[in-house]
Amino acid sequence: MDYPYRVDIGGSATSAIEWIPMDTLYAAVVLLACVAVGELVSSATRARIPSLLIAIIAMATLTQTGVFPADIAEASLFLGIGAVLQPAILVHMGTLLPISSLKQQWRPIVISVAGMACATGLILLVVGLTFGYGTAVAGTGPLVGGIVSTLLTSEGLTTAGLTTLATIPTLVLMVQSLPAMPLTAYFLKKHAKSLIDSGDVAVDHDPDTGAIKLSPEAQAEADRKTLVTLPKAVQESQMVLLFMVVAGGGLSMYLQGLTGVSYSIWGLALGIGCVWLGILPKASLEKANGFSLGMVAIIVIVAVPMMQASLSAIVSAIGVVVVILVVGMIGIMVGGGIASKLLKWDLNLGMPVALTAMFGFPADYLITREVSRSSSEDPELQRVVLDRLLPPMLIGGFTSVSAGSVVIATILVKTL
Template sequence: MVNLLYFMIIMITMFLGEWVSKKTHSWIPSIFITAIIFLIGFWTIFPKDLITKASYTKDFITITIGLLLVHLGTLMNIKKLIQQWKAVCIAILGMLGTLIFTLTIGLAFFGHDLVISTIPTLTGGLVAAALMTQGIEKEGLLTLVAYPVAMFVCHHIISFPMISACLRNEGSRLKAVFRKDPDTAKAMVAEDTSSSSTNNWQHYFSLGEKYDTPAFIIAKVAAIAVFSFWVGNLLNGVINSNVLCLVFGVIAHAIGFLPSNALNKAGVFNWLMYGLLTFILAELNATTPSTIGKILLQVLVLIALGLSGMFLASVLLAKPFGMSRSMAFACALTALCGFPADYILTNDVVNSLTNDSDEQQFLLDNMLPKMLVGGFATVSIASVLIASFFLNML
């Protein structure tokens, strides 16, 4: 019964975060509320081993990360990536701006440990935070474990309102364009080619719709993860196994071995994401008010530096890539959140700007593909590479 009790506490904490986020239309991130509850709980009444007693062990998290990275590969649509190449370029170059500012000014003022352990999380969100906390623990650097967690919580508080503001500005501009000449505005929207995602090989990997069960989908995702780790071991870690999970996930999806959005179709995506988030926030049990106080200002300064580099890069690239400054900065900011936050924020903004279904569709057709592809390129691809590289620098 104790295990169930602790599991219930964790799920209630997750729900409270989501409830506040929905009530405030994502202006207050769910992760912020959840993290605050965990933090206060660990400082007061939560047992330090709350997470493991709720069955979220390190072995479970290893499985979770592998499956989720393969799953991220099934969200990739190569045609859409090609179609939205400008958004990809701005998002990636925005990350580069962040890295330049933080690895120069940041390193000069805050030293190696803080910068190296936090910057991947600033440019990669949840997945990068998970990889960094796991890697730091393996290296035995327990004094650094709180750093990526603090960065993860803080940058969500700042990035969500900024993304919403950028999208509101762009949405208002697009709404004026649509109202001036609806027919011309509709013609400006590029044809969405993502619907043609089937391929000729897909039927070779299916036993028929009757047998395409959640267990079969999860088994195939696990097979790709196992293969990725096996190849990673063969290469003696030259290419990180987590990177290979993502790469082989993209390939498996492209050839039809895995369906799009695989783990959601299997009904386990949210379960695994909650487990991953719980594992990350569990690292707060090693903190005290004094340790958080010592690094909070430094983390906030690093976020300011990173966002400054990101803003400068996106503003300089906006005109050459045919985007407004607001849209370009929003694309770059997807590096801080990724899917599904970019999807939720875009829809929330569109729904708040207009109730007209034609206008809503026009706004979504213009903004959502850029946000999704920018997030996939940064959080799903680049962040894994950056986190893997930075782990070697610890």
């Protein structure tokens, strides 16, 4: 494809860079610039404005206004990179979850389910009475889930002959994260601050050696014996680690085809299991230096629906979509808030866990990482905060987006 910004490279026929497809290079530079701007804004606002939100808005604005073509994502090749690295990143997420704390993570599941259930009931009641039952069903699955529930809902509407409503699920999927992400960051920042101020998370140093003293949980994890000890050559080889994580992602895709269970759940389980066995180290993809590029590709994938939707389609359904978003978000927060109170959990953590239904992975990880990074100037304290916030956020997102929303969408479309 041709871009209006194509330039010719001078030089002799033997120039080392003469053959580079500059359309692809410029497309990648533009999208990377959007992500970089998002990072700078997030850093300047100390995560009050999530970088993912800024990146998506920037990409959508550049394409919707015609500054760049709508298929710039395909030209950049980031979609292909994301297809390879997205399953690997899920394995990587599993390697980040502290095994010693997983047994305590049943509360995020309850909170996530409560938020989804309350949102579903409220949308069916309010939107159903206002716009019709079909419209309510069109928005429910996507709002409490992701791509899979959106596809199931769209297919169900088409099968039922409700083709005029088939654009609603996609539009809800496109914009549902925009109001939810800043609110999630706000609550998480308050919770992180309370953890630090109360001394619930801290970095202790040995008075004699000055070395960092691990928490009892972290120390137990560090002292845990594994069945496999990685050879030094493997531990220090970024290429070998990259192969192992990507291979784990490929295995998760294979297991999805074999069992019907989402590759996201398999990837998370494989990451947890491989760390427990000693096959993979913690934060494997970061140690392989492949994480940053993978996350850029994932951000581009998430932004594609906003970049490629027609303005007329957005305008024609924006009213009902806004109502679905408002009603659904209220339902999620009411359900999540009630469950948090009953479980005696801090609302500033329970609310973000419930709200993960509106964006899921990778936004749940990105926002948690940003909040942890902005919580302190001390890198070690940032890590401790991340270890505390990440497990419930990831589990909440997987409960809603990967599992619960699929069940809800499957049931609802059968009632049309």
